Amino acid sequence: MSTDAHVARRDAIADYRIVGAERLPHLERLVALAAAVCGVPTAVVNIIDDTHQHQIAAIGLEPAVCAREDSMCAAVLHESRHIWVTDAREDPRFAQNPFVTGQIATVRFYASSPIVTPAGITIGTLCVFDDEVGELTAQQSEALDTIARQVVEILELRRVAAELRRSNEQLAQFASQVSHDLRNPLTALGGFLELAEDDPGLTDAPMAAESVARARSVAARMTDMVVDLLAYARAEGVQPRRVETDVAELASSVIEDLDAAIESTGASVAVEAADPVVVGDPTLLRALLQNLVANAIKFSSAAGVSPRIAIRAEHVGDAVRLTVDDNGPGIPVDDRERVFGLLERGSTTEGTGLGIGLATCRRIAESHGGRIGVEDSPLGGARVWVVLPDTTATDAQATLTA
Template structure:
């Protein structure tokens, strides 16, 4: 079973995206400097996950992959307090004497020195290692230099990670801007058109015709307003940092339902959420609003009086909130897709901006929780949220 430490390491290594890719010139430059400064023939940057050691940059030999069990540097990665290791003769160190890199099965390492690669968040992802087939030593100055070079390796990896994130963000922003421009253009065109027809036909068509056109123009304007509100909510959720406090979820749910219930609302909403949760009420409210609106929208598209149930109960590790409806449900193949930005339901009559559920995922993630969808006992969809106690 993979440990939490290994899971965090795997996630960080994936973010650095340095394994199985083309050689990173800056890393190759660092290992060359390390070999020269330490007076050895070989140096390597090792990235070590829960199964393997990946030699992503090396000098003095061709980089390869081996199991973590065979890795000498895995000693550092597994340590609760990783520190640099310097060994004059690995044959005389009980940690390495039987290692295949020492015995001759893989190599004949004698002198060995290694500094951990520690991410800014404290995750050890590997080592910067120098070694030789002859015994040797490392002066304090050279040991300190090796440690500084290990930090330089992390700086290179962090730059790679941030560059990838920035590139992905720019692509998303470009898509976001294009989609919003397209989506806002439709109601804007309708709004302009209805107002122009109403102005031209005000005398010829009479007051009734003009009133109808103005009502349709107002509906188009409302759609634009809702879409702009969704965009702002999504943007705010992305930068949300929750301020946790004890929240009466039952009272908050009743307030949300009261706010959403207009004179024409025919929904039958059941609330069974009288629990206290540890959350940010300013973020929890729009989460519930979006889930209830989504349930009412899709169930209301197929039923005159849709049924919605909002329930919550405590778990040993947190709280589970569910919002059920008796609508058409969501096919298994689409249950992940509905949380993506600008993804809309297949039902055109109920389709919205495609932002609401993406906002929900951001709000839940800000709490360190999880959100998903499954089949509801009512026959439609059940959206569930897990909020952690810590």
């Protein structure tokens, strides 16, 4: 094997972080299945590096480590294919192996399937063996190959989960720094606005006094949002607060916060949400709606039209459906799932943002037990819809039952 291949295998094994890891129950269940399917007492998942064979999951023996030169699986690792022998004593690859001669064990029947990463790198085997001679049917051979592929699936899931944990930790650190950087100027802004409100001259300028008061209100809401969103980013898996929130009031605060963008683009924003009350975290739901409305204004304006935005909320069965419509360029069908990925943007929105907003919206919706999606809007652009469980109805029913 070339030096590059050795390096690739070492790197692949290191990426999975399984050598020396704690017990892996999912792999243990797979080796038990392999042993049962093949009708043998022993099955092992072996990871083989440059110097050693590491048994990371086993049934029929305690997992251990042995030198690579003593490994039966290492002798056939380069073949990277399913192998089985009725009696290892009669196979030149294994006849002098200490696992066969009695120095370590007395293996007779042996079968293995390679563990191959998605990149095509063989890092070990799933092997079954017995002290008695044996056979494998074609169906058993196929099953062993299938279980070996499942081993890779589990290793990949562990790797991705570990990467996500590291990514979330880095994101939390980033969010903490950004929060600090944002809160300081917001605090200063609030202080200056408070001083401005106390200026006696404002009593003779009611319009200015009203503008300062609105600015203080917006700054306070921004501060609350930064603090709460940071806490949410840090508290992975923690359920959001459950508070009755009037959608019309929510929309009104969002429109006020986006007043500058609405005025500068000449946008019109209509709200039809007289009835629905949703139960959820007000700060997170406001962030969700503000993202959707801000996106609608931005993309419609970028398309060269005067933005028309419609916010609507209605009861649909045992849920509340919230929609934000616009008259912008819309989102192509092929992009409608992709745009919810972190750092993803639709093909019609290049250069208009970092692609974080919709990913945040999906996370907020799902944390409330809801769903989010995109479809065509009757206004000619995109309609983003959010369906949230109507827990107010559930709570009322529970009260009546009690």
